Amino acid sequence: MPAxxxxxxxxxxxxSEGSGRPPTAPDPALLRKVALSSLLGTVIEYYDxxxxxxxxxxxxxxxxxxxxxxxxxxxxxxxxxxxxxxxRPVGGVxxxxxxxxxxxxxxxxxxxxxxxxxSCLIGLLPTYxxxxxxxxxxxxxxxxxxxxxxxxxxxxxxxxxxxxxDARRRGLWNGVMQMGSPIGFLLSSLAVSVTALLPQDRxxxxxxxxxxxxxxxxxGIGLYVRMSVTESPLFQQQARARKEQAxxxxxxxxxxxxxxxxxxxxxxxxxxxGPFALTALIGTFMLTYAKSVGYDTSDVMSxxxxxxxxxxxxxxxxxxxSDRLGRRAVSLGGAAGIVLLAFPIYALINxxxxxxxxLGMVLGQVVQNAMYAPLGPLLSEMFGTQVRYTGASMGxxxxxxxxxxxxxxxxxSRLSASGSISSTPLAVLAMVCGLITALAxxxxxxxxxxxxxxxxxxTVRRKDPA
Numbered sequence: 001m002p003a004x005x006x007x008x009x010x011x012x013x014x015x016s017e018g019s020g021r022p023p024t025a026p027d028p029a030l031l032r033k034v035a036l037s038s039l040l041g042t043v044i045e046y047y048d049x050x051x052x053x054x055x056x057x058x059x060x061x062x063x064x065x066x067x068x069x070x071x072x073x074x075x076x077x078x079x080x081x082x083x084x085x086x087x088r089p090v091g092g093v094x095x096x097x098x099x100x101x102x103x104x105x106x107x108x109x110x111x112x113x114x115x116x117x118x119s120c121l122i123g124l125l126p127t128y129x130x131x132x133x134x135x136x137x138x139x140x141x142x143x144x145x146x147x148x149x150x151x152x153x154x155x156x157x158x159x160x161x162x163x164x165x166d167a168r169r170r171g172l173w174n175g176v177m178q179m180g181s182p183i184g185f186l187l188s189s190l191a192v193s194v195t196a197l198l199p200q201d202r203x204x205x206x207x208x209x210x211x212x213x214x215x216x217x218x219x220g221i222g223l224y225v226r227m228s229v230t231e232s233p234l235f236q237q238q239a240r241a242r243k244e245q246a247x248x249x250x251x252x253x254x255x256x257x258x259x260x261x262x263x264x265x266x267x268x269x270x271x272x273x274g275p276f277a278l279t280a281l282i283g284t285f286m287l288t289y290a291k292s293v294g295y296d297t298s299d300v301m302s303x304x305x306x307x308x309x310x311x312x313x314x315x316x317x318x319x320x321x322s323d324r325l326g327r328r329a330v331s332l333g334g335a336a337g338i339v340l341l342a343f344p345i346y347a348l349i350n351x352x353x354x355x356x357x358x359l360g361m362v363l364g365q366v367v368q369n370a371m372y373a374p375l376g377p378l379l380s381e382m383f384g385t386q387v388r389y390t391g392a393s394m395g396x397x398x399x400x401x402x403x404x405x406x407x408x409x410x411x412x413s414r415l416s417a418s419g420s421i422s423s424t425p426l427a428v429l430a431m432v433c434g435l436i437t438a439l440a441x442x443x444x445x446x447x448x449x450x451x452x453x454x455x456x457x458x459t460v461r462r463k464d465p466a
Contacts, residue, residue: 030164030229030230031164031165031173033228033229034160034161034164034229034230035161035173035176035177036225037160037225037226037228037229038157038158038160038161038176038177038180039176039177039179039180039183040180040221040222040225040226041108041111041112041153041157041180041222041226042153042154042157042177042178042179042180042181042184043180043183043184043187043218043222044112044115044116044184044215044218044219044222045111045112045115045149045150045153045154045180045184046150046180046181046183046184046185046188047184047185047187047188047215047218048115048116048118048119048146048184048188048212048215049084049115049146049147049150049184050184050185050188050283050284051119051188051191051192051211051212052084052119052122052143052146053283053284053408054188054189054192054284054287055192055208055211056080056284057284057285057287057288058192058196058208058287058297059203059204059208060080060139061076062204063127063128063129063135063204063208064076064080064127064128064135064136064139065128065136066128066129076136080136080139080140080143083140083143083144083147084143084144084146084147084150084405085147085400085401085404085405085406086144086147086401086405087143087144087145087146087147087148087151088147088148088150088151088397088400088401088405089151089394089397089398089401090147090148090151091111091147091148091149091150091151091152091153091393091397092151092152092155092390092393092394092396092397092398093151093255093390093393093394094148094151094152095107095110095111095151095152095153095155095156095389095393096152096155096254096255096387096389096390096391096392096393096394097253097254097255097390099152099155099156099159099389099390099393100254100386100387100388100389100390101254103231103232103235104156104159104160104163104231104232104235104389105156105160105226105229105230105231105232107152107156107389108152108153108156108157108160108226109223109226109227110152111149111150111152111153111156112149112153112219112222112223112226113219113223114145114146114148114149115145115146115149115150115153115215115219116215116216116218116219116222117145117219118142118143118145118146118149119142119146119212119215120212120213120215120216120219121138121142122139122142122143122212123209123210123211123212123213123215124209124213125138125139125142151393151397152393154393154396154397155389155390155392155393155396156389156393157177157180158174158177158376158379158380158392159232159380159388159389159392160229160232161173161174161176161177161376162174162376162377162380162381162452163232163233163234163235163380163385163388163452164232164233167449167450167451167452168323168449169320169323170323170377170380170381171319171320171321171322171323171327171373171374171376171377171448172316172319172320172323174319174376174377174380175315175316175317175318175319175320175373176316177376178315178316178319178372178373178376179311179312179315179316181311181315182307182308182309182310182311182312182315183308183312185283185304185308185311186305186308186309186312188211189301189304189305189308190305191210191211191214192211192301193298193301195207195208195210195211196297196301234385234452234453235385237453238385238386254386254387254389254390254391255390255394257386257387257390258383258387258390258391258394264382264383264391265391265394265395265398267382267395267440267443267444268379268382268391268392268394268395268396268399269394269395269398269399269402270399270436270437270439270440271331271375271378271379271395271399271437271440271441271444272372272375272379272395272396272398272399272400272403272437273399273402273403273433273436273437273440274334274335274338274371274403274433274434274435274436274437274438275334275368275369275371275372275375275399275403275437276399276400276402276403276404276407276433277403277404277407277429277430277433278338278364278367278368278371278430278433278434279368279372279403279404280403280404280405280407280408280411281364281407281411281426281429281430282307282361282364282365282368283304283307284404284407284408285407285408285411285412285426286300286303286304286361287300287304288408288411288412289349289411289423289426290303290349290357293349293350293352294352295352295354295357299354299357300357302354302358303354303357303358303361303362304361306358306361306362306365307361307362307364307365310362310365310366310369311365311369314365314366314369314370314373315369315372315373316373317373318330318334318369318370318372318373318374319373319374319376319377321373322373322374322377322378322448323448326446326448327374327377327378327381327446327447327448328441328442328444328446330370330373330374331370331371331374331375331378331437331441332438332441332442333370334367334368334369334370334371334372334434334437335367335371335434335435335437335438335441336434336438337366337367337370337434338364338367338368338371338430338431338433338434339431339434339435339438341363341364341367342427342428342430342431342434343427344360344363345360345361345363345364345427345430346360346423346426346427347360347423348360348363349361349423350423364430367434371434371437375396377447377448378444378447379391379392379395379396380392380452381447381448381450381452382395382444382447385452385453388452403433407429410429411425411426411429
């Protein structure tokens with residue numbers, strides 16, 4: 001384990017309490033407004049993105065891939081889910097580039113518009129029976145747009161909070177923003193649950209469209225709030241400094257600067273693989289898996305609702321705890337938890353008891369939240385202001401692609417190969433991804449309290465002296 005940072009090191013909380021703040025001490029009212037804006041934006045983005053995942057498990061197979069057998073149709077539907085995850089790093093690069101050059105706020109408005117419009121268009125999209133092969137092609141296209149939008153959203157929303165907040169409370173305020181993920185899931189689950197009460201034929205005919213069209217209302221509210229916040233003070237400070245240095249050489253493209261130190265980017269990605277894989281297993285794929293072992297859809301939706309409610313409490317708690325114990329300690333605790341609990345969690349799920357199903361899912365959610373909650377401040381503190389949007393977004397979205405995008409596809413292929421699925425490969429996959437996160441955290445230096453106005457020379461451990 002690395003030694004604790006000295007008072008003179010750039011990691012030291014003591015030093016950063018003075019120099020690690022934004023250029024001026026944060027105004028509490030402004031900080032609350034920024035946090036609310038980021039929270040609402042994250043709610044909308046995750047509502048739309050997670051809604052697609054639920055509908056992929058329930059209706060997209062028969063509606064958009066009807067010529068396949070049911071299992072292959074599910075794989076095809078989850079393939080479009082993966083397409084959205086593949087697009088997320090693209091969004092991280094594109095919006096990261098312009099966010100590092102032009103500012104965080106403008107990019108956040110654009111990402112919200114893209115996500116809302118794409119979701120509404122999915123709700124209006126004719127099915128295969130109406131327009132043939134154009135239906136799945138357009139479905140995949142809109143999913144890619146969603147992926148690009150959410151690829152740029154997270155980094156911008158995180159940085160707006162982190163760069164406005166005091167160094168001592170970055171985790172706490174980022175935890176407020178990250179509550180948008182479970183709130184978005186709760187809203188999407190509620191929307192699906194309500195529309196699923198319709199008779200099956202009506203749900204398949206038009207009921208599934210209603211949750212997507214509801215995005216238009218959320219979009220209007222989110223844009224109203226987001227347009228009223230101010231730009232990040234750290235970005236404004238850097239922009240002024242660039243104007244004063246008229247003779248300075250042209251800056252490199254942010255992505256090129258990030259790739260000059262690929263180890264930092266790779267570690268940022270690896271840290272997120274565990275929580276994203278667990279989100280896919282406990283969330284997206286659980287509908288398919290639990291139904292294959294005898295549960296009803298309503299039972300699984302109850303479990304998913306319980307996990308979202310758990311996240312509402314656990315995410316801000318673990319985020320605030322990372323301000324006290326450090327990002328590494330909290331993340332390592334979650335990674336160790338999934339390694340130890342993966343098989344017990346699936347053993348609970350496999351009992352056929354609804355209360356034990358919910359208990360297993362909640363346990364998985366708690367350890368996922370411990371890994372996930374410190375990600376925002378951790379990844380933000382790993383990169384300098386000139387490349388922070390690009391670097392944090394790329395690390396986060398590559399982790400989402402690897403850990404979350406392909407996990408449901410892998411699990412569905414196991415179901416297709418055998419006609420039924422054993423929990424063993426799923427538990428092993430969760431353990432392996434947890435170990436990847438643990439190893440990455442072990443190789444990453446503590447960043448809590450870092451002065452964000454400085455460009456960190458290194459954020460990874462060169463070698464463990466022990």
